Amino acid sequence: MSRWRPAHALCLVTDAALCGPRGVLAVVDAAVRGGVGMVQLREKTQDSRDFVERARALKALLAGRGVPLVINDRLDIALLCGADGVHVGQRDVSVDDVRRWLPDAIVGLSIESPMQLARVPAGVDYLGASPVFATATKADAAPALGLAGLAALKAATDLPLIAIGGIHAGNAAEVLRHGADGLAVVSAICAAEDPLTAAASLSACLAAQRQLSRPDRREDR
Numbered sequence: 001m002s003r004w005r006p007a008h009a010l011c012l013v014t015d016a017a018l019c020g021p022r023g024v025l026a027v028v029d030a031a032v033r034g035g036v037g038m039v040q041l042r043e044k045t046q047d048s049r050d051f052v053e054r055a056r057a058l059k060a061l062l063a064g065r066g067v068p069l070v071i072n073d074r075l076d077i078a079l080l081c082g083a084d085g086v087h088v089g090q091r092d093v094s095v096d097d098v099r100r101w102l103p104d105a106i107v108g109l110s111i112e113s114p115m116q117l118a119r120v121p122a123g124v125d126y127l128g129a130s131p132v133f134a135t136a137t138k139a140d141a142a143p144a145l146g147l148a149g150l151a152a153l154k155a156a157t158d159l160p161l162i163a164i165g166g167i168h169a170g171n172a173a174e175v176l177r178h179g180a181d182g183l184a185v186v187s188a189i190c191a192a193e194d195p196l197t198a199a200a201s202l203s204a205c206l207a208a209q210r211q212l213s214r215p216d217r218r219e220d221r
């Protein structure tokens with residue numbers, strides 16, 4: 001298991017097309033300056049050689065900034081670039097296989113329904129609650145969980161939940177109130193005119209929630 005904890009983390013999942021001519025590295029750099037605490041490199045169309053090259057460049061960009069790099073789907077790319085973790089979905093390489101090669105890495109697993117919670121293997125650091133809202137960013141996303149579905153997942157697991165799908169600064173606080181420990185976004189940052197400001201707005205929502213959940217601020221004490 002990893003020592004990294006996703007509570008109150010803002011995760012940027014990259015999309016090269018949405019980053020446009022600015023490029024993935026420039027958008028990630030701005031987003032990290034705005035408060036992003038984890039970066040997931042997600043490349044669905046790039047060939048493997050370019051994927052490794054981008055992953056190594058991102059790893060170098062994030063080095064010394066305390067921001068882990070997680071690779072979407074591809075254990076081989078994670079090994080080649082020295083990534084801090086891997087995020088897998090229900091039909092990707094198994095968590096057991098990732099753990100065999102990366103015993104101390106961050107491992108995330110997507111969960112699309114409460115039924116899938118029955119089959120979460122040991123060795124998972126966080127669950128991606130997917131998708132909370134409908135999203136145009138992932139064509140094959142499962143039906144939206146909605147806020148009630150997110151809350152139901154939260155009630156049924158002790159693992160940290162990182163919510164993804166249709167999240168932006170306008171609904172982030174509600175998502176956090178319904179049980180998300182962290183937030184993952186693609187378009188809210190990659191498609192933003194100003195990724196630094198977009199990240200800072202989302203980061204402020206997380207900071208406000210962190211403040212509210214401090215033990216000395218709880219009303220039930």
Ligand SMILES: Cc1ncc(COP(=O)(O)OP(=O)(O)O)c(N)n1
Nearest residue numbers: 087088089090110128130162164184
């Ligand atoms: C944080 C987070 N949660 C869920 C996903 C989705 O992963 P997956 O179901 O494997 O779908 P793809 O991203 O591979 O299309 C994610 N990437 N990140």
Ligand SMILES: Cc1nc(C(=O)O)sc1CCOP(=O)(O)O
Nearest residue numbers: 130131135137165166185186187
């Ligand atoms: C990468 C990803 N996975 C999802 C899932 O439901 O598993 S939804 C998604 C994309 C989320 O993009 P946006 O923040 O632009 O809505």
Ligand SMILES: [Mg+2]
Nearest residue numbers: 073088089092
């Ligand atoms: Mg996947």
